[in-house]
Amino acid sequence: MLLTSRSFIQMIFRTILAGVLLATFATSALAQEDVPAKTTLMGGYSFMVDRSWDEHLPIGIVAALAHRLNDTTGVVFEASGQRGKYGETDFNIDRWAFLGGLKLQSTGGGEALMPFIQVLAGLSRQAGDVGILNGFIAQGGGGIDLRFKERFSLRAFADYRYLRENGLNWNEYRVGGGLVYALRK
Numbered sequence: 001m002l003l004t005s006r007s008f009i010q011m012i013f014r015t016i017l018a019g020v021l022l023a024t025f026a027t028s029a030l031a032q033e034d035v036p037a038k039t040t041l042m043g044g045y046s047f048m049v050d051r052s053w054d055e056h057l058p059i060g061i062v063a064a065l066a067h068r069l070n071d072t073t074g075v076v077f078e079a080s081g082q083r084g085k086y087g088e089t090d091f092n093i094d095r096w097a098f099l100g101g102l103k104l105q106s107t108g109g110g111e112a113l114m115p116f117i118q119v120l121a122g123l124s125r126q127a128g129d130v131g132i133l134n135g136f137i138a139q140g141g142g143g144i145d146l147r148f149k150e151r152f153s154l155r156a157f158a159d160y161r162y163l164r165e166n167g168l169n170w171n172e173y174r175v176g177g178g179l180v181y182a183l184r185k
Helices: 005-025
Strands: 039-050 054-057 059-066 073-085 090-107 114-128 133-147 152-165 166-185
Touching: 039 090, 039 152, 054 059, 054 073, 054 090, 059 166, 073 114, 090 133, 114 152
Parallel strands: none
Antiparallel strands: 039 054, 039 059, 039 166, 059 073, 073 090, 090 114, 114 133, 133 152, 152 166
16 A cells, blocks of 8 residues: 555644543553653654655664753754665665754653654755765654653654755655653653
């Protein structure tokens, strides 16, 4: 089944809406603090639709370091990489992104579910068999963390990316998930 831009956006919207509804109506599963951890490290998987090549890049990794400045606001630094094939060829498309920005995360009111939104910007690097090209990337998105242990959470997220490369504008869509570890409570 081919995933169109419209169906992908609808899927992201429904996922975020379900997460917000769960966070709104969830009851406390564990005795939790009222704020997210001070410093977290996240690692996980991502799937991306790259409109500059009109391809899906199904092999993805993402790592993020976040530090909370107050109860809801924090800074985030993220590095991610995606890989996929160009059409039916043997050419690989590699996409790397190195981003930084702001994150707003609900305190969850002591709940296990903590939704967040974030806005990041930075450098995009295309590599692989299709050639090397650098560009500017801005990313807006959000997700939800599900705390299941004192220092561990599961994360689901979805992002929209604006890419400016070689004088042209492109967009990308990304979904993923991973494991979050609280370095500092």
